[in-house]
Amino acid sequence: MGRKVTFSHVARAAGIAALAATAVAVSGCTNAGSSSTSDPIAGKQLFVKNCGSCHTLARAGTKGNVGPNLDDAFRVARQERWGDDSIRGVVLGQIGFPGKGGVMPANLVTGQDAQDVAEYVSAVAAKPGQDAGLLATAVKAAGTGKPAVEKNGVLSIAADPGGQLAYVSKTATATAGPIQIEMPNKSGIDHNLAIEGTSIKTPIIKSGVAKATGTLKPGTYTFFCEVPGHRQAGMVGKLTVK
Ligand code: HEC
Structure with missing residues (x-):
């Protein structure tokens, strides 16, 4: 500007x-x-x-x-x-x-x-x-939720419901192999979740649950929101796959 x-x-x-x-x-x-x-x-x-x-x-x-x-x-x-x-x-x-x-x-x-x-x-x-x-203390700090843990092949990482540019959890863990990613979004703001270095990415949605599937090898990955500006603002986290 x-x-x-x-x-x-x-x-x-x-x-x-x-x-x-x-x-x-x-x-x-x-x-x-x-x-x-x-x-x-x-x-x-x-x-x-x-x-x-x-x-x-x-x-x-x-x-x-x-x-x-x-x-x-x-x-x-x-x-x-x-x-x-x-x-x-x-x-x-x-x-x-x-x-x-x-x-x-x-x-x-x-x-x-x-x-x-x-x-x-x-x-x-x-x-x-x-x-x-x-x-x-009027607004709860974003990204302070418990680490997201994959259960039965599904890893759910919610967007901050209060509208902050963050996921509820900054860290996540999963086991290697086929996985379904789910990103519940109650914020009313466009978000998605992509895993860097893979083809796994959900569609961008304003509300509901965005989903994507793929296969993950062991390693450390970055997950982030692809809407312009959101990653830089803090909508990013670390996924450990074992
Ligand atoms: C979808 C994005 C978006 C949202 C949501 C939004 N704004 Fe804006 N706002 C803008 C843009 C873009 C401008 C620049 C002028 C324009 O294009 O309308 C602006 C301009 C402004 C300005 C004038 C700043 C200046 O330099 O003149 C103020 C004040 C402002 N917004 C306050 C707010 C407030 C308060 C809210 C929430 C109730 C809000 N905005 C929500 C995008 C947004």
Whole structure:
């Protein structure tokens, strides 16, 4: 996104200002800036589930790269001393009116959920440090599940159900020979599972259970998601075959 170029930052800041104006105009509410009823903890959870597969936001731990890095997007606004209220307005505007023909779907979250997401993003975007207190534990770390173990020729490795770019388990074991791979996916985000160095790969699915079959020799393999950006974001693990 050419964010190292100052001119593009200026252009981006101007775009964000225009978005802010839209957000206030459409809210039809004189109290649009109030955050008294918003819940940033719910907002963080909703952000990770609905936004994080496309956007990097350091404090949320998300690493999506389909859309702009949201820390970068709001860095200039922070330098220009925009308040959280203004940034909240931009985020709300973007959620409701992401622009025609763009990649971002409109109204991924609505009503109070949208308020909560905007509250969280405005509280953390382009701010150094880490979330503290209850915010720190609002989202369970991905990839911390027990190692996946093959049973009766079937090895099941689920995609993170909460929308993080990770599998539930980072390690898996299987015995050599014919195998069926299953990847349950409850996230609503496109994922698959491929085993590097073999022809074994499941189809890419948004929901349900993706399956693939093949034969594995003893060795150590890497399994990963082939959707662009997902492997780099952490959707990868190690499979040991004995
Ligand atoms: C499918 C991918 C995708 C999802 C999911 C998504 N976005 Fe976006 N987002 C984008 C893209 C791509 C852009 C760049 C503009 C465009 O193409 O619409 C963008 C732009 C933005 C911007 C403006 C940033 C800037 O630099 O101007 C904000 C703020 C934003 N998104 C917030 C969110 C929030 C909050 C959510 C969750 C409710 C979300 N996005 C979900 C893809 C996504």
